[in-house]
């Protein structure tokens with residue numbers, strides 16, 4: 107970043123336009139390897155997938171697919187860690203080349219990943235690969251302004267109302283006896299935007315923060331060259347709390363996607379088909395409606411969407427209800443659902459099982475006219 111961060115006043119007077127501009131610059135900043143003459147701008151890797159937030163979320167839009175790793179209980183791979191990093195500092199072997207493809211089974215497309223040139227031997231037999239696409243970030247500030255109480259008011263883990271839908275809060279325990287409510291990421295495994303930014307810095311870019319002080323990011327002890335190369339930087343956060351908070355200020359400033367406008371007919375079909383039971387309209391602390399169409403709760407979506415990976419509070423078949431307010435942009439960027447496999451709203455709904463099976467059946471039984479109204483409501487014109 108070519109901005110002198112120390113000269114920017116943060117905090118006292120709230121978040122100003124200057125913070126947002128500095129945060130945006132940091133979001134697009136291409137990190138370089140340490141050591142470099144400028145502290146606070148270096149620390150890339152040793153293993154990484156990208157140099158900048160903006161290379162996966164260009165203009166804060168949806169984008170790249172990464173290969174996450176884990177087993178059903180949420181343990182990372184013992185050698186490769188939580189994610190495949192396909193790039194590395196000089197002298198350190200990249201983990202793999204991820205070759206993404208698609209497989210068509212009876213008209214339904216699924217995503218496949220082949221890991222080629224594995225740099226550290228085979229994955230553990232219990233490790234599953236879960237492809238995750240970078241979601242668009244427009245509107246995250248509004249979702250951030252929804253209170254935990256509002257999310258919890260819709261949770262019904264034991265399905266007491268008997269509608270077959272049991273949204274579960276993504277409680278995260280911190281090891282010190284405290285707990286926080288997860289809301290970010292496909293499995294709602296991060297509680298705050300600051301936590302999500304810190305984990306992205308660590309896992310995607312290999313940059314340490316006060317939350318994750320180890321300079322080696324997602325390198326495991328089995329990856330010796332990576333650990334040794336990074337050891338010299340030990341204990342010094344490569345990104346300061348100030349830098350992380352400026353990135354968060356930028357994220358909070360991202361406006362909600364343009365509204366869908368009044369489309370009573372399509373919205374009525376959406377509600378009638380049971381979509382709104384999960385894809386709900388929450389309200390902010392100030393009482394403003396957030397038309398993201400998510401309850402920010404976890405739902406069991408059945409075997410078709412089970413990725414074999416537990417994460418945070420989520421079981422392998424559980425996912426956070428995905429927001430639906432940028433579907434057009436998400437489709438243009440490649441596809442819907444966590445791995446981008448669905449090429450249309452109909453394909454996305456066809457994958458809905460588990461708690462959403464009843465709603466899927468209602469969707470499939472809609473007349474062509476009602477389905478068109480629903481699609482117009484969700485995509486705009």
Ligand code: HEC
Nearest residue numbers: 155156158159162238239240290291292302303306307310
């Ligand atoms: C290598 C690609 C990549 C990079 C670099 C990256 N992200 Fe992401 N981002 C993703 C993916 C993939 C997800 C979904 C993660 C998941 O849930 O598995 C994600 C999720 C998010 C989310 C959660 C959005 C939501 O609706 O829950 C936020 C916020 C975010 N990223 C911000 C950032 C910031 C800030 C940075 C830079 C510090 C960053 N990302 C860097 C790929 C990337």
Ligand code: HEC
Nearest residue numbers: 379381384405425426427428442443444454461462465469
């Ligand atoms: C039981 C809760 C539930 C119900 C009911 C439900 N959904 Fe979903 N929906 C989800 C979850 C969870 C995801 C994320 C799944 C994933 O990515 O693997 C999702 C994802 C989607 C997506 C993809 C969004 C994206 O950006 O990738 C679309 C489109 C969608 N749902 C539309 C609908 C429609 C239309 C209905 C009604 C016919 C409906 N859903 C009913 C929970 C539900």
